[in-house]
Amino acid sequence: MPQSLKVPATMAHFEESVGFIETHLRGAGVDEKTLTKILTASEEIIVNIISYAYQDGEGDFEIEIEDHPDRTTLSFTDEGQPFNPLQNPDVDTTLAANEREIGGLGILMVKKLMDDVRYRFLDGKNTLTITMVKGA
Amino acid sequence: MEIKRSVNGNTVTFALSGRLDTITSPQLSKEIEAAFEKEPVNLVFDFSALDYISSSGLRVLLSAQKKVNALGTKMTVKGVNDTIKEIFEVTGFTGILTIA
Numbered sequence: 731m732p733q734s735l736k737v738p739a740t741m742a743h744f745e746e747s748v749g750f751i752e753t754h755l756r757g758a759g760v761d762e763k764t765l766t767k768i769l770t771a772s773e774e775i776i777v778n779i780i781s782y783a784y785q786d787g788e789g790d791f792e793i794e795i796e797d798h799p800d801r802t803t804l805s806f807t808d809e810g811q812p813f814n815p816l817q818n819p820d821v822d823t824t825l826a827a828n829e830r831e832i833g834g835l836g837i838l839m840v841k842k843l844m845d846d847v848r849y850r851f852l853d854g855k856n857t858l859t860i861t862m863v864k865g866a
Numbered sequence: 867m868e869i870k871r872s873v874n875g876n877t878v879t880f881a882l883s884g885r886l887d888t889i890t891s892p893q894l895s896k897e898i899e900a901a902f903e904k905e906p907v908n909l910v911f912d913f914s915a916l917d918y919i920s921s922s923g924l925r926v927l928l929s930a931q932k933k934v935n936a937l938g939t940k941m942t943v944k945g946v947n948d949t950i951k952e953i954f955e956v957t958g959f960t961g962i963l964t965i966a
Contacts, residue, residue: 744888766918766949773920777888823958827931835957836921842956 736792739780739808747776747793751804758797764862767843768804771860774836775806775815783810783856800864801845807857814849815858816841867916869897876939877908883915886923895926898933906937914945919953931962942966 735750737743751772755765772793779791791808820841821834841847846861867890870881878901886894901907909930913919927943934941944966946954954960 741888763949770918770920770949770953773887777920777922821957823956824961825958827928827935827962830928830958830962832925832928835924838957839921839953843953 732794732796734792734794736790739783739789739791739810741780744776744780748773750793751795754795755797755802758802760797760802764802764864768802768860768862771840771843772804772806774840775858775860778815778836779806779808779810782813783808785811801861802864803859803861805857805859807855809855811856812851813856814851816847816849867893869894871897871901876905877910879910879912881912881915883917885918885920886916886926887918887920888922891920891922891926894923895929898926898930902933902937906939908939909934909941911941911943912945913943913947913950916945916947916950919950924953924957924959927959927963940964 733754735747737747748769752765752769755768760768783789783791789809791806794805796803815837818834818837820838821831840860844860845863848859850857867882867884867886872879880894880897882894884890898909901909911927931941942964946965954963954965
């Protein structure tokens with residue numbers, strides 16, 4: 731059974747969202763290292779939705795968690811501006827400190843920490859789905 | 867997150883515990899700014915009890931490293947756990963930071 735939570739896309743609901751993910755993944759017996767990676771990626775995705783999805787108003791976002799024997803999948807859905815976070819080129823990670831820009835790090839972390847990341851825009855909804863394969 | 871600050875000569879150590887995330891990063895940023903108020907200092911970050919770091923935490927470390935580079939002082943990060951080490955690697959921060 732997928733577990734889901736739908737809350738307004740505001741910082742007031744940030745900790746509740748992260749807490750929901752942590753509680754369910756712990757309950758599902760996901761190992762500590764995978765949990766940390768998923769929480770790190772989830773934070774980046776949630777903060778992006780809260781910051782950018784509803785620039786001209788307010789709206790909700792939904793988190794859905796599916797834990798399978800072979801993988802754990804989380805989906806983040808909003809009804810804001812169509813935006814594919816995977817379309818931008820990755821930041822150049824070889825630059826020295828003084829040349830580094832501060833943007834683009836969050837989505838890079840999501841891509842690198844997760845085994846699979848997919849975006850789709852369907853029926854006016856953005857959905858970003860992240861997957862961690864078990865025993866990988 | 868909890869920040870424990872200790873001073874030894876012109877080296878300021880921040881021992882962090884919990885999560886350096888969107889909510890807590892501004893707090894660390896303020897502490898670092900305050901450390902530089904009187905004189906150029908060396909910074910040490912003790913991450914032994916830190917569970918995770920988000921991109922907002924990385925940005926705080928990057929701006930601290932830039933500040934240190936500009937002043938000619940030193941900055942070291944120690945006690946990094948495996949996941950945070952992986953995050954430093956995939957974001958290229960291993961090439962920017964001095965990780966002890």
